[in-house]
Amino acid sequence: MSIPSVVIIWCDASFETKNSYQSMQDEFNETTTGVSAQEPDRMDVDIVNEGTNYFHSNNVPLIVTRTTEEAETEIQKHSKEKIFVICSGTSGRILVPIISRNFPYVHDIFIFAHGLAAHTDWTADYKQMVKMFRFHTTLLIRLTHEITKYFIKQGKNYLQIGDGSSALKYFKQAQKLEIEANRRSKTTWNAVETYSNQPDYRRHLNLLEGSNGLIAQAENIMRHQELPVQSH
Known part of the structure; x- marks a missing residue:
């Protein structure tokens, strides 16, 4: 079983092309997939520090759109x-x-805007759906945790029906995302990477971890079914 797609749709008119703000896109991809990004140049790092939009589709199901109409189309295609x-506040x-109104199955929306106060009027009506962020790294880490939570939930569903192999794939992916999110949370992008404590x-x-964690539970089911379990 392959991990079902998690699709991330980013809507912002600031994306001039699908490769705009490459460093921010690479940072997102590295966090969610563990795929190392190319070393960003100084100009790109400055863009990252300003928190101006990001990412590029590179082994992560990310779709960049410039208009709300394009975003609607993509939501329909990936229902x-x-x-x-x-999306930006605007x-x-x-x-x-x-x-x-039209897509009740979408309830994870992240607003990325420097001037959050300018959007408190309309977001007040959508508090159950909307999370607001001023800094892209904060958004990135929170989004990663939300994806992890989704994978854990799906893995638990497979545990309940005794499918340890499928459950393990979800739990391992969740673990990888959490480890990378923790690494990213310690990193401050500047001319060089610096790390906090x-x-x-x-x-x-x-x-997920430990002798009675979800990973161990899935592996125990596989052993009981005499299925191969890779050693750590």
């Missing part, structure tokens, strides 16, 4: 998949009401 939406003012976020990892 069978788990969808996370990121785009969100139009797109979020449309999603609320911020403690790891352990909530999800505590569920």
Whole structure:
């Protein structure tokens, strides 16, 4: 079984091309997939520090759109998949009401805007759907945790029906995402990477790891069924 798609749709008119703001796109991809990005140049790092939009589709199911109409089309095309939406405050003012009205299966929307106060009027009506962020790294880490939570939920569903192999794939992917999110949370992008002493976020990892963690439970089911389990 392959991991079902998690589709991330980013809507922002600032994306001039699908390769705009390459460093921010690479940072997102590295966090969610563990695929190393190319070393960013100084100009790109400055863009990252300014928190101006990001990412590029590179082994992560990410779709960049410039208009709310394009975003609607992509949401419709991916209705069978788990969808996370990121948009600017300006785009969100139009797109979020449309999603609320027409796409009830989408309930994870991340607003990325420097001037959050300018959007408190309309977001007040969508508090159950919308999370707001001023800095792209904060958004990135929160989104990664939300994807992890989704994978854990799906893995538990497979545990309940005794499918340890499928459950393990979800739990391993969740573990990888959490480890990378913790690494990213300690990193400050500047001319070079610097690292803080911020403690790891352990909530999800505590569920996954340990002798009675979800990973171990899935592996035990596989052993009971005489299925091969890779050693750590």
